[in-house]
Each structure stands twice: as structure tokens, then as C-alpha cells.
Amino acid sequence: MRIPLRLRLRRTRGRLLRRLVVTLVVLLAALCTAAVVAYRMTGIPEPHPETVTQSTVFLDDKGSYLGRRGPVDRQEVPLSQVPRYVQDAVIAAENRSFRTDDGVSPRAVARAVLASLTGGERQGGSTITQQYVKNALLSPEQSLSRKAREALIAIKLDRTRSKDDILAGYLNTVYFGRGSAGIEAAARNYFGVDTRNLTVSQGAALASIVNIPSYYEKAGSDPEVTATLRARWEWVLDAMAAGGAITPKQRADAAFPAFRFYPPGTTDGQRQYMIDVAAKEAADRLGITEDQLARDGYTVHTTFDLALQDATTEAVKDTADTKNTQDTKDGRGNKDGKGVTLHTAVVAIKPGDGAVRLLYGGADYARQPFNDAVGGAVEAGTALDPFAAARLDAPLAYLRKTAAPTPLQLASAYAAVAANGLYAAPYTVTKITRDGRPVYTTHPDTRRALDEKDAFMVNTLMSKTGTTDKEAIPSALPVQKIPQLFFTAGAGGGITRRTVWSTGLDSQLTLTVALFADHPGKRKNTTAPAQLPNDPPPAESAQETTAEIWRLATSGTG
Numbered sequence: 001m002r003i004p005l006r007l008r009l010r011r012t013r014g015r016l017l018r019r020l021v022v023t024l025v026v027l028l029a030a031l032c033t034a035a036v037v038a039y040r041m042t043g044i045p046e047p048h049p050e051t052v053t054q055s056t057v058f059l060d061d062k063g064s065y066l067g068r069r070g071p072v073d074r075q076e077v078p079l080s081q082v083p084r085y086v087q088d089a090v091i092a093a094e095n096r097s098f099r100t101d102d103g104v105s106p107r108a109v110a111r112a113v114l115a116s117l118t119g120g121e122r123q124g125g126s127t128i129t130q131q132y133v134k135n136a137l138l139s140p141e142q143s144l145s146r147k148a149r150e151a152l153i154a155i156k157l158d159r160t161r162s163k164d165d166i167l168a169g170y171l172n173t174v175y176f177g178r179g180s181a182g183i184e185a186a187a188r189n190y191f192g193v194d195t196r197n198l199t200v201s202q203g204a205a206l207a208s209i210v211n212i213p214s215y216y217e218k219a220g221s222d223p224e225v226t227a228t229l230r231a232r233w234e235w236v237l238d239a240m241a242a243g244g245a246i247t248p249k250q251r252a253d254a255a256f257p258a259f260r261f262y263p264p265g266t267t268d269g270q271r272q273y274m275i276d277v278a279a280k281e282a283a284d285r286l287g288i289t290e291d292q293l294a295r296d297g298y299t300v301h302t303t304f305d306l307a308l309q310d311a312t313t314e315a316v317k318d319t320a321d322t323k324n325t326q327d328t329k330d331g332r333g334n335k336d337g338k339g340v341t342l343h344t345a346v347v348a349i350k351p352g353d354g355a356v357r358l359l360y361g362g363a364d365y366a367r368q369p370f371n372d373a374v375g376g377a378v379e380a381g382t383a384l385d386p387f388a389a390a391r392l393d394a395p396l397a398y399l400r401k402t403a404a405p406t407p408l409q410l411a412s413a414y415a416a417v418a419a420n421g422l423y424a425a426p427y428t429v430t431k432i433t434r435d436g437r438p439v440y441t442t443h444p445d446t447r448r449a450l451d452e453k454d455a456f457m458v459n460t461l462m463s464k465t466g467t468t469d470k471e472a473i474p475s476a477l478p479v480q481k482i483p484q485l486f487f488t489a490g491a492g493g494g495i496t497r498r499t500v501w502s503t504g505l506d507s508q509l510t511l512t513v514a515l516f517a518d519h520p521g522k523r524k525n526t527t528a529p530a531q532l533p534n535d536p537p538p539a540e541s542a543q544e545t546t547a548e549i550w551r552l553a554t555s556g557t558g
Contacts, residue, residue: 044137044153044160051173051181052134052295056282056445057188058275060306061357061430065188067275069294073189074181076297076435079168081196082183086203087167089246093207093236095128096243098167103129103158104151133168176209177217178262180237190219190259200250201233201257204240208232218261220273230256270313271306273361273371276304278428282483285429285440298439301431303355308348311552312360316545318345340530344545345372345514347411348553351507352413353444354424358511358553377404378514378530380489383501386461387413394447396423410501411512417458418484418505421450462487483509483550488539490515497532504550513546 051553055070056460079087085337091098095105105127126134131154157166176186185207187195190209191202198206208229209216218225233256241251282300283293348358361371370376380403387399399405405413416423423443432440450458462485484506492498500515515538518527 003143008014018450044157047136053295056293056296056298056300058278058300060302060304063304065192066302066304066306067271069275069279071295072181073179075184076172076182077184077195079164082171083196083198083203085200085246086198087408088240089203089207089236090171090210092239092243092245094210096239098128100164101127103154105277127154128170129158129166132166132173133157136169136173174210175213177213191257192260199257200246201254204236205229205233205257208236218262221262229371270365273364274304274309274359276371277359277374281427281429282432286432297434299433300429303357303428303430304359305357308358308553312346312358314551315548315552316346316360323370339519340517341519342517342533343372343376345376345407346549347407348511349371349411349415349426351415351421351510352424352446354421354426356426356428372409376406378516379404379406379491379499380410380501381499383410383488385489386458390450390458393449396449407512407514414503414505414512415510416449417455418507418510420452421448421455422446423449459485488543492531495534497538498529500538500542502546504546509553511546511550513542515542
């Protein structure tokens with residue numbers, strides 16, 4: 001007798017369910033075993049070389065940021081130097097469960113798997129731990145296998161390292177835009193401060209930028225971008241207040257921060273002249289190459305006064321804008337101003353010490369990377385006459401052998417006169433640190449190059465041929481700021497001036513301004529000396545420029 005199908009199914013249902021349960025258990029066990037094996041076999045890779053490479057940063061004499069050297073703009077800072085509210089801002093913006101999660105977001109992983117299988121759009125929402133793994137430890141490849149490996153490494157990282165270690169690694173490698181890799185570079189490029197000095201508002205702004213750094217980097221210069229960022233900034237602050245990271249008063253008092261303009265202006269590019277000199281000196285002091293210096297994350301403290309440098313750049317620019325080169329004669333005396341370029345070099349040195357406070361090497365580093373103040377051989381003419389009868393010991397003895405010293409060399413000689421014959425080797429680096437520890441400290445290198453009688457004689461000769469009468473000092477210089485000596489000389493005379501050297505000096509400062517001109521030479525990529533423009537008179541122009549910079553240097557601008 002044939003058994004009905006319904007009856008047969010009823011009789012075998014229990015057996016089928018048992019088989020299905022056994023199959024699911026075996027499959028689940030296999031998956032768990034595979035996951036455990038994969039977890040144990042998955043190691044935590046070392047960070048990519050480019051994510052641990054650090055740039056070298058240059059600071060002025062007050063600690064203000066001058067610029068950097070290196071393939072990436074990045075400097076590591078310990079988490080202890082990142083204010084807690086900045087840490088909390090990043091967590092509020094990127095991963096609010098960071099302090100308590102297991103390093104992965106199951107929802108984010110599921111969305112990524114679905115997107116990979118269906119060919120959908122790239123999915124975000126990863127935890128901070130996953131972002132750190134993706135950015136610093138793995139390739140940017142978008143594949144299912146890489147996403148799975150990312151999750152495994154994130155879990156393992158979360159179990160083997162502290163949350164603070166993971167957050168520190170993330171903050172030191174995540175990209176913030178404006179070429180900034182890591183929080184320290186971002187703090188400087190957006191706000192001109194170190195990480196430890198970020199305010200609540202600034203920290204929330206940087207945390208907001210991480211989401212789309214290539215878009216938000218224009219904040220402060222693009223109104224639409226700024227408005228969009230401001231809305232996200234408000235959202236981050238609200239989350240911080242809701243989570244207790246900041247007080248209601250801190251939230252109420254928060255004001256949207258002002259950003260440094262992007263891209264940087266002309267004075268930022270002009271600073272490269274200073275960085276060139278300081279980088280070479282720093283590498284020499286450490287006994288390494290400039291390439292090594294640029295990659296090893298040093299902080300170079302310099303002698304430069306950034307405020308004075310920027311003010312000098314504007315002062316020289318204003319003077320240059322008034323000059324008329326139509327009456328300039330070329331080097332052969334022909335009245336033809338075509339192609340004539342006027343150069344200004346400025347050096348300020350501390351007598352008896354050698355610290356270079358100011359180094360203006362040219363108007364535009366992008367067009368002329370050659371530093372006129374350090375490498376330009378400028379015809380001295382009568383500027384050397386006061387030294388003619390003096391006995392010069394090393395290193396000033398070279399003045400006997402050259403008719404065209406560099407502005408730095410002649411300024412150093414004048415500084416020795418201001419220091420009663422004590423020559424101090426010029427230097428631009430005061431200290432070099434790495435990871436917060438000093439690795440080099442400068443000690444002034446001084447020696448007697450003139451005895452005191454000869455120094456007095458040179459000073460007297462400069463006084464006789466220079467300007468010391470208060471009525472003859474340019475009006476830009478207040479009486480109380482008149483230097484001990486104001487001396488102007490150069491090569492050529494009358495309407496055939498080729499160079500002008502103007503110097504102000506006292507026991508605290510020696511300031512030298514050199515004016516000269518050139519035009520294209522007969523051979524390709526060469527130049528030849530040209531006569532200076534006569535309108536306004538070059539000597540008068542040099543004196544006014546020197547007086548204005550002296551006023552800036554001694555009035556607290558620097």
C-alpha cells in the first residue's frame with residue numbers, strides 16, 4: 001500500500017530538521033574555526049614608510065612656525081600633548097563608540113561587503129581603529145579580502161594595544177588636507193599653533209575636516225566651503241556637549257575659528273631663503289645630509305625674527321615699487337633699461353654674538369631661488385675703505401682679497417666693528433631637537449679680528465664718511481632710535497652708481513642693506529652688472545630703506 005506524501009513528510013520531518021541543525025552547527029563551527037585560524041595567522045603589519053616619515057620643522061626665535069622640509073608635512077606628537085577636548089572632538093566626529101567598541105563596526109563591515117558584492121558605491125563609517133589600519137598599515141585597495149583583513153587586524157590591534165596608543169597612531173597619520181599628515185601639521189597649517197595650544201573651537205574644526213579633507217582645506221578662503229564646515233563644526237560641538245566632553249558653558253562660548261589663508265601668500269614663499277640657510281647649517285652641525293635632515297623629524301630653532309622678516313619684505317617691496325628703471329643704464333653705460341633687474345639684500349646681525357636676526361635674500365624665491373644675501377657677490381667700492389688702514393686678522397683678512405663680498409660677509413665685518421673688534425661667526429640655528437629632546441645647541445664662535453684701537457679707527461672713518469648728524473638721518477627714523485652710526489657707501493658715483501651699501505649699527509644690532517642691479521649677459525643664462533636707477537637716487541633710497549627696517553627692528557616689531 002502506497003503511503004501518502006503528507007504522511008511521509010510528517011514521518012521524516014524530524015530527521016530533516018536534525019540534519020539541517022547538524023549542518024548549520026558544522027558550518028558555524030567551520031566558520032568559527034576559520035575565523036580563529038585567520039585571526040591567529042593575521043599579524044599586525046608595520047606602518048608604511050611614508051606614514052612614519054616625518055618632516056623637519058623650522059621655528060623662529062620666538063617659536064613661530066617658519067616652514068618645513070621633507071616629503072610629507074608630518075611631525076609626531078605624543079597623545080599627552082593633544083588636549084583631551086581635541087581627542088574627544090575627533091571621537092565625536094569619527095567614532096563615538098571608540099572608547100568602548102572592539103575596534104570594528106559590524107554595520108560598516110556589512111555595508112562594505114554588500115557594496116563589494118553588488119558593485120555599489122564605496123562605503124564609509126569605519127571605526128577609528130579601522131581607519132588607522134587602512135591608512136597606516138594596509139594598501140588603499142578596495143576589495144572584499146582587504147576589508148576582511150582590515151577588520152581582523154583592527155580586532156587584534158584593539159585587543160593587544162591600548163585605546164590611547166591606537167588614537168595616538170591615528171591622530172599622527174590621518175590626513176587633514178593642506179598637505180597635513182597628522183594633527184601637529186594640521187594645527188600649524190590651519191591655525192599657526194602647536195597641537196597643545198589648540199582651543200576647543202579649533203580642535204572641533206580640525207575634527208570636522210577629517211571627513212572630507214580635500215574639500216574642507218579651503219575653509220577660510222572659500223565662503224561656500226566655510227559655511228559647510230561651520231555646520232559640521234556645530235554638529236561636532238553639540239555631540240561633545242551631549243556626551244559630557246565639554247560643559248554647556250564651553251559650548252555656548254565656542255566661536256567659529258579664523259583660519260590661515262590658503263593657499264599661503266607671498267611672504268610664506270619668501271621664507272624659503274631663510275630655511276635654505278638654516279637647513280644647510282643644521283645638517284652640517286649634525287653631520288648628516290640635508291635629505292636626512294628633511295626626513296628625520298627634527299625641530300630646528302633659528303635666530304630669525306619672523307615678524308621683522310615679514311615687515312622687511314613689505315618695506316622692500318614698497319621701496320621697489322617706487323623705482324623707475326626707464327633711466328637705468330646697462331653695464332656698458334648705454335641708456336637702455338631693458339631686462340635690468342634691481343636686487344635688494346638685507347642682513348641684520350647681533351654684534352659680539354653672530355645671531356642672524358634678518359636675512360632678506362630676494363623678492364621672489366619661486367623665480368629666483370638664489371639667495372642674494374648669502375651668495376651674491378656685490379661690488380663693495382668705498383664700503384671697504386674704512387678697513388684699508390686697519391690690521392685685519394682671520395677671518396676678516398679675506399676683505400683684503402675681495403672687491404665683491406657677500407652682504408652677509410660685509411655685515412659680519414661691520415658687526416665686528418660694533419663689538420669693538422670682536423668677530424662673531426654668523427649663525428642661524430640656536431638649537432635642534434628631536435622627539436622633544438635637544439640634540440644640538442649652538443654656542444657663539446667669537447674671536448678677535450681687530451684690536452680695539454683699529455676697531456675705533458674703522459668706526460671713526462665710517463663716521464667721517466657716513467651720516468651721524470641727526471638732521472641728516474632720514475625722517476622715517478625717530479630720534480630716539482638713531483643708531484650709533486649710519487654709514488652709506490658703494491661703487492660708482494653720481495648718476496653712475498653700480499652698488500649702494502647702507503648700514504646702521506650700534507652695540508645691539510648691525511643692519512646692512514645692499515642695492516645692486518644686473519641684466520642678461522651675452523651668454524645664455526648669465527647676467528652682467530648694470531647701473532642702478534637714478535630716480536629716486538639710489539643712495540637716498542638705500543638710506544630710507546635702512547632707516548625704515550632699523551625702526552622696525554628696534555620698535556618691537558621684531
